[in-house]
Amino acid sequence: MLDVAVIIVNYRTAQLTIDSVAALLADPSMPQGSHIVVIDGASGDGSAEVIGKAINGNGWSDRVTLAPQDVNGGFAYGNNRGIEVVDADLGGAKSYLLLNPDTVVRSGAVLALADFLDQNPNVGIVGSRLEDPDGTLQACSFRFPTALGELESEARVGPVSLLLRHWRVVLPVSDRPSQADWVSGASMMIRRDVLEEVGQLDEGYFLYYEELDFCRRAVDLGWQCWTVPASRVVHLCGRATGLPSKGPKVNRRPSYWFQSRRRYFNKYHKGFGALASDLGWLTGQGIWHLRCWLERKPNGDAPRLVGDFLANRGLRAN
Template sequence: MDIETTPQDGASRLKLVVVIVNYRTADLTIDCLASLSVPGTVPDGTRIIAVEGGSGDRSAELISAAIRENRWTNAVCLPLETNGGFAYGNNRGIEYAMANFGRPDYVLLLNPDTIARPGSIARLVEFMDGKPDAGIAGSRLEHPDGKGQACAFRFPSLANEFESEAKLGPVTRLLGRWRVAPDMPREPSTIDWVSGASLMFRTEVLEQIGMLDEGYFLYYEEVDFCMRAARAGWSCWHVPQSRIIHLVGQSTGVTRHVKPSRRPAYWFESRRRYHLKHHGALYSALADLSWLCGHLAWRIRLFAEGKTSSGPPHLLLDFIRHSGPFRRV
């Protein structure tokens, strides 16, 4: 497929590149592109790369047709032959943008199952412009009715591996300072990591720590990226003034239904990769034990209260199968 390219004029610095990775969600990607076309939503001159991640369907054709028909001249569709995952697709989009349009000030990773509210991306850029020490910033993610979603988090730890599974009021209060998703204020605030559904970073960060780790197929790649940036001295921020509608799970299928679907093997593999990479084998084993103890505590509570689980089916079995010493080689 031919892709129209117009290299950036050297006299005008490229402010922002937006990368959207599509996998069998062409309709969602087109809606996302349409939201970015609303005047004032992105800075003037922004380039948008819709990466078609080897869907094996008509996604590339449909997205390219929508770009032409709507005259979204700042957007292109980049079809890939391989579905290499979230990091792989975003890296290819970033490489394409830099090769064809030059180095931007910022790159925004945006999920296809998002709708940018008017002005939302421009506000994130304005924040970054005014905060030179901020390497990464994430938007407030919300449902269509405006209700907020968890989108800014603390790094995984032994304490929050237990707390996030136990779901016990006293435990949550006791371990509140380590809770994965803290209550966020209404003003911009520092946080360990932000959701990859709308994550902006300076290209200086990319030049210092490297691209997204393609060893993660899906999940934990943004946690890894934010951890590497933090260790390099960059701060990460949650910016609630940048409001993005997130149609939760529509791009992955993992949480799109009322009852969550079975958690895929690559979630467990990504979690294990993160712990091993950043903390080593002993810590990884302790994290598995902490998660397991928390999950069993939650199951005991459900049994005592006569309730059934509303979480992903076969979660305990899948955890044992894919994690720690029980993992199949």
């Protein structure tokens, strides 16, 4: 059995995936009993061929497996197929690291996660400290969202954030490991026992909210979720999805983001709770728009965000 199986799901990001694999293999602290599985989600742009040539040309074939798929089923689908490849073809693993293709691990990042799981048997999921290339911290540790948390996250006004600080979704990350409700799926390691108890990631989510859903199911069964800042991972945020969260150009949010959000709140909050979360989100947006109007500045959000939110609100979770 492998110590660590790293799963990277590629969709039309061949060079990012190759760079991510190269960083993993260049890390001298990578656990000896580790293997990387790259899932190509029917990219249709030659990605599988490019990645395959890189694996063979760099002599990586003993440490990297490429598994092209016939369909692009999304993040949960791709990672589930990767876990199945590990279990069926590689004898399984003690832990599974789900890693975005737009990440570059810093030295010791994978080992820090694996060691934390080894030393803490009650912890089932661990996440990395995500950062920009210059070391600037990104959001990576979170509370489960609530209606008040949705309001705070969208309002972005100091007095509101102070009042609702106990419901704020984004948690601070210090230099010490800290417990969270859930961690970012950009670099998330899962103990084998958790997968056996919780089951696969929910493939009803195409992209976004699937790691939140999985962590919630694990926590509901008594497992703990922690962020380990010694595991530092550069996350080129939005490069894999085409949805950068900051910068001069923010793209319109795709319908599957709204569908995933709707699925999550329908699944865990139901009825009035799901409605309250929507009202909290819309109220927060209203406060934010008012602030931007008063300050005479653009709001910086994705184009047509509120209109798209309302248009997609009627979508029902499967």
